[in-house]
Amino acid sequence: MFKSFFNKFFFIYAVLTLIIFISLTTILTNIIEAFFIDNKYKTMIEVGDTISREYTSAYYGNNMSRINFDYQISALSTHINSRIWILSSEGIIYIDSEKGVNSLEGLKLNNPSIKNALSGEKVTLKGDFYGLSSTPVLSVIVPIKINDITKGIIIMHSPYPAIKKTANYFFNITIICLFFSLAFSIILTYIFSKRITKTFNQMNSTAKSIANGNFESRVMISSNDEIGELASNLNFMAAELGKLEEMRKSFIANISHDFRSPLTSIKGFVQAILDGTIPHETQDKYLQIVLDESDRLTNLTNDILLLTKLENNGVEVNYGEFDIHYLIREVLINFEQKIKEKNINITLLIDKKEIIVHADKDKIQRVIYNLIDNAVKFCNQKDRITIETTKYKDKVNISIKDTGAGISQEDLKYIFNRFHKADISRGEHKKGTGLGLSIVKEILNAHGETINVTSKLHKGTEFVFTLTILKLNNK
Ligand SMILES: Nc1ncnc2c1ncn2[C@@H]1O[C@H](COP(=O)(O)OP(=O)(O)OP(=O)(O)O)[C@@H](O)[C@H]1O
């Protein structure tokens, strides 16, 4: 039952609400009743004090008749809904606000509360007042003092059921409000947790579907809170996985093609040599082609192995010091033939002076080779390649810029990914597996250096990477 998030969440909330409701009900019953009782005591004490003052003036001034005093007492009694007794200092009731058969005038009272009041204390008590009241009452006893001498006492009794009734009335209203607000909050929680569960279920099934290889699955969530963020991250992850899958598929297609074509020609030529189709005199030429194609296969395999090692941090960077300008010139020599074929214009904006850098020479040679290889490959006849170095603080920026095919903004995001080849480079003359730039990026990463690219389709491309100048030679 409690396996689902909704059940757990809702159950905990409902139990908590119930506990709060029960506790509040208990606390409120006592608080509300105590409040009304306290209030009643206060009113009675105030009335008691007023009577005490009136009594004093009546006692001294003789300006209030007994009838008038009697009348005032019964008016106050009605006003505060309490029975009032005025007692002499001997404890004899000589005024009772209740007249007739129930009147207790003339009765002498002798109980502990009377004694306390006669000694000057104000007393409050709840009950049947020593058996004198048939219903429970709240009683207040106030001494009448003249010149600090207790001349009598006032006793007031207020029926407890009436107070309890008022308290209950307020209690019921409070409880009804409380009940409705808690019920409302339970309904809101129900709706809210149902919504969250629905969202989670949706994400769950989308995640399962992605795990099963369906990278088109998406979560349909529009909220912009943390859940919305989670959903959009899940969608983003699905999209990225989809792209990776696409790349994997296209890699297999490319790699099979890249392996198959040299293998086909190797097989074809060897077969022709074996069955004598190729005469003995021309065999050398074809064997050279076989050798070249085998080299291509070896290079391809080596590239894949190197990249895998680089990505797993399995390649050590053998730091050394060398002149970057010399290395650029050295690499460029490899492209002499191709540069001539395409009539490419080369501009070298590099100082005659050395710039000694701190890096792994073989690997940086590979970086420069791959970048120039791309520049040459994607240049058309009579295009221009500019190679420039500029010092900045302890770094040297090496820029390789061409006026060739350029890369679209969409492709630009992915060119450093393994096996990515822009559509434009899929033409038959543009051989390559899309590993070159991944290798470049990984080598520079391993050095802690950076590479940036800017490009415009049909206008040209510029790659700029950094190397660290050896401090010693910089002085
Ligand atoms: N100078 C450039 N001009 C235009 N496009 C480029 C340039 N350099 C790279 N690209 C684009 O980036 C893609 C990836 O380049 P990368 O060097 O990784 O692969 P490749 O040259 O196709 O193959 P490989 O280098 O493995 O032989 C290229 O296929 C091409 O689309």
Ligand SMILES: [Mg+2]
């Ligand atoms: Mg390349």
